[in-house]
Amino acid sequence: MTMLIRKTTLALAIAALLTLSACDKRETPAETQADVAEAQQEGRADVADVAQSGAENVNEASRDVRDAVVDGNADVTDAQDDAVGSVADAHNDIADAATDARQDINAESADLLRTKAEADYDLAAEMADSTRKVARERCDANMGAARDTCQASAEAAFDMSMSDAKARQEESLRSANMTEKQGQ
DSSP: OOOHHHHHHHHHHHHHHHHHHTTTOOOHHHHHHHHHHHHHHHHHHHHHHHHHHHHHHHHHHHHHHHHHHHHHHHHHHOOOOOOOOOHHHHHHHHHHHHHHHHHHHHHHHHHHHHHHHHHHHHHHHHHHHHHHHHHHHHHHOOOEEEEEEEEHHHHHHHHHHHHHHHHHHHHHHHHHHHHHHHTT
């Protein structure tokens, strides 16, 4: 019985040692290069998807601005045409239509700026994440503290990129709010 316990304990110790030694195993250069290439390809595809989605959203918002301009011009024209009464009434109708058109245009322009800010942020975030993934794959070529330092550097670069993207987004949103307030 004691011999069986010793053999079992020895087998478990050897298995644990083999398992732990595999945790910090250095990848071969070929494995690292394959992982980096895969991460780069996935990153390019993700960035392209986000860029396309953002461009579609910005195009849609641009069409809304164009439509607001067209509608505003039509309203002004209608007001001019409808102003058969006195000259003073005509000027008031035209001024009111122009004010309404300006408010609509500013509101749509602000929406465009907000949509673009969101699309730019999403794109920057996807690019930062893709860059981080590639960097982390390159870190797998190292072992131990060198790998940890490399991964910490990748995370720090990601955090900095995200902070910059957030600051740019907030500035764009402030600009959108100012544009909207100008129309009120």
